[in-house]
Amino acid sequence: MEQALQKFLRKMISEKYPVVLDVHVNELGRFHPNKKRCYEVFLIIFEDDWNNMGDRFGIEVEEYIENLSKYMNVSICGVFNEKVNEKEWEEMKKDNKD
Numbered sequence: 001m002e003q004a005l006q007k008f009l010r011k012m013i014s015e016k017y018p019v020v021l022d023v024h025v026n027e028l029g030r031f032h033p034n035k036k037r038c039y040e041v042f043l044i045i046f047e048d049d050w051n052n053m054g055d056r057f058g059i060e061v062e063e064y065i066e067n068l069s070k071y072m073n074v075s076i077c078g079v080f081n082e083k084v085n086e087k088e089w090e091e092m093k094k095d096n097k098d
Contacts, residue, residue: 001027002039005025005039005072006023006024006025008068009025009041009065009068010022012064012068013043013064013065016064017057017061017064019046019049019053020043020044020061021089022044023041023042023044024041025039025041025042026039026040026042028077037074037075039069039074039076040076040077040078040079040080041065041078041080042079042081043079043081043082044084045082046083046084046085047084047085048085050083058079058081
């Protein structure tokens with residue numbers, strides 16, 4: 001389910017918010033105190049883009065993810081933004097290829 005959710009969110013978010021570089025999803029169900037399966041979503045975005053758009057952008061994307069999660073009938077534990085510069089992004093892409 002984690003892979004399917006990640007693939008779905010990548011597609012939907014990249015269409016609506018092209019400044020988001022990538023999306024990663026982690027399952028927390030096994031480790032969460034109530035043992036309920038939920039997912040953390042990590043959005044990767046250039047720091048300059050984030051600074052230009054402000055916090056309202058983060059709230060809007062989070063609300064969009066919450067709505068998409070209802071469509072898929074999954075629980076989201078949190079949405080986190082990882083702000084990177086060009087060099088960090090290139091390193092991340094290189095690490096994902098290995």
